[in-house]
Amino acid sequence: MRLFVSVDLDGLADPIADAQARLPDADGLRLVDPTDAHVTLEFLGEVDPDRCDAVERALATAVDDAGVDPFRLTVGGYGVFPSMTYISVVWAGVEAGGPELTRLHEAVERETTALGFDPADHEFTPHVTLARMDDARGKRAVQRLVREADPTVGSVDVTEIRLTESTLTPDGPEYDTVARVPL
Numbered sequence: 001m002r003l004f005v006s007v008d009l010d011g012l013a014d015p016i017a018d019a020q021a022r023l024p025d026a027d028g029l030r031l032v033d034p035t036d037a038h039v040t041l042e043f044l045g046e047v048d049p050d051r052c053d054a055v056e057r058a059l060a061t062a063v064d065d066a067g068v069d070p071f072r073l074t075v076g077g078y079g080v081f082p083s084m085t086y087i088s089v090v091w092a093g094v095e096a097g098g099p100e101l102t103r104l105h106e107a108v109e110r111e112t113t114a115l116g117f118d119p120a121d122h123e124f125t126p127h128v129t130l131a132r133m134d135d136a137r138g139k140r141a142v143q144r145l146v147r148e149a150d151p152t153v154g155s156v157d158v159t160e161i162r163l164t165e166s167t168l169t170p171d172g173p174e175y176d177t178v179a180r181v182p183l
Contacts, residue, residue: 002166003047003178005059005108006038007101009160012075013037015154019078019092019139020130022149023139029090031131036175039073039094039126041105041161044117050113052178055163058115059181062107063161070159070183073088073097075128076152084143087136091127092153101126128153159183 009016016034023029047055074096081089094101105124112117133142163179 001047001049001052001178002168003044003055004040004164004166005042005044005112006040006162006164007073007104007160008162008164008177009037009039009073009075009156012154012156015122016075016092016128016130019151019153022145022151023090023131024138024145027137028133028135029131029138029142030134033172036173038127038162038164038175039100039101039128039143042112042117042120044112049165053114053165054115056179056181058111059108059161059163059179062104062111063181063183066107066112068100068101068103068183070102070157071097071100072155073101073158074152074155076128076154077150078146079125079127080142080146081125087133087139087142088130089129090133090142090146091129092151093128094126095152097158098126098157100158108161 013034076095077093080087165176167174
């Protein structure tokens with residue numbers, strides 16, 4: 001099973017689609033399905049199904065250790081990874097709720113690393129992926145949008161984190177919730 005830990009953004013599909021609609025009709029830009037919008041707290045990769053119970057227990061411990069109560073998350077603003085010079089991902093950022101997401105990420109990473117999973121090889125930046133850039137043909141249009149637009153996408157109440165399975169298909173990933181851990 002290919003797993004990750006997420007905060008899902010149920011109810012923000014339409015505002016995320018609106019933010020995507022502002023992206024230029026750029027060659028080389030592939031939009032993600034707005035109904036799958038989420039903030040990834042930790043990517044675990046391929047996991048033996050027999051380890052799911054241990055991962056669920058680790059996530060419950062992480063939530064307790066993080067000390068994060070339910071909170072309001074606001075998504076907005078555009079950004080890119082890894083840089084404006086070389087763009088592979090276009091994202092919407094987090095305007096409110098970032099400290100809570102960071103505490104959850106740190107606790108989840110600490111617990112999953114203790115189970116033998118590799119920690120992330122980059123700094124945690126809470127974001128919602130809007131599109132992937134397959135090649136640089138539309139780079140200038142994306143750069144212009146990121147510099148000039150600063151939309152607030154919307155807000156959602158976060159009451160849980162999820163262990164999510166990602167199945168890669170020719171039409172894009174399909175996500176299924178494996179477990180929910182309440183805050």
